[in-house]
Amino acid sequence: MRPSLTPVPLGVEPMTRSILFEGLFVHGLPRNEAFEAELRQAGFDRGDLLPQYPLRLFRQCMDIACRHFYPGLPVEEGRRKLGHHFVQGFTRTVLGGAVAVGxxxxxxxxxxxxxxxxxxxxxxxxxxxxxxxxxxxxxxEFRTGVGLSPHFLRGMLEEGLRMTRVNPTLRVVRHSPISFDLHITW
Structure with missing residues (x-):
């Protein structure tokens, strides 16, 4: 039996750890003055990491990154590429470096x-x-109470699986705005 999804209480904004921001926006993407200025305007300063951030800010910063780094691609493909960048950047953090070795x-x-x-x-x-x-x-199987990007997670899993020395194929199957599956083969 699967555990049930507990909704976030009304008035409580879903938060995420700074490791998502650090992996993607500090270590994963190249330095770009215009991009960083827009991130600061949105509420994220890569030079001053906080312990956690609103999840909505992470989604907003991903949209900004897609506009700056992948303007000609569909949003889904841009977010997939950001998932790759996140894993690559995560491996440049202290925690990620230890994980990458294994x-x-x-x-x-x-x-x-x-x-x-x-x-x-x-x-x-x-x-x-x-x-x-x-x-x-x-x-x-992803069941969430918030709008996660299946394409970002697809990119994360693709890059993570490559680190295990396989060549994966992933396919997104969406059930609703907050429910999706990633089908994985290698």
Whole structure:
């Protein structure tokens, strides 16, 4: 039986840890003065990290990044590429560097089974279940109380799986604005 999704109480804004911002906007993307100015105007200063931020600000900053770095791409593809950048930037953090060393050793199956534990958005209600559907085949089921980007998560998983030394194929299946699955094979 799956745990039920607990909605965020009214008046409580879903928050996320600064590691998302640090991985993507501090270490993952190149320096760009106009981009950084727009991030500051939105409420994020890469030179002054706070412990946590509103999840809506992360989505807003992703939109800004897509406009600056991927203006000719559909939003979905831009967010997928940002997922790649996040993982690459995360590996440049102290925590991420330690995690990256072990990735080839744990392999894709253990990585995918552990992924739900590592995807914690603090006060953002999110349920993730890794379902092994066959040899070299998984379904990641995302049920959230907030609007996560399936394409950003797709990019994160693609890049993470590459670190385990496999070449993955991922497909997004959306059920609703807050419910989607990622089908993964390699």
């Amino acid at each position: 990735m080839p050793l744990i392999g894709p199956v253990r990585f995918l089974k552990k992924f739900p534990e590592h995807l914690r958005f603090d006060t953002s209600p999110i349920l993730v279940q890794a379902v092994e559907v066959g040899e070299r085949s998984f379904r990641m």
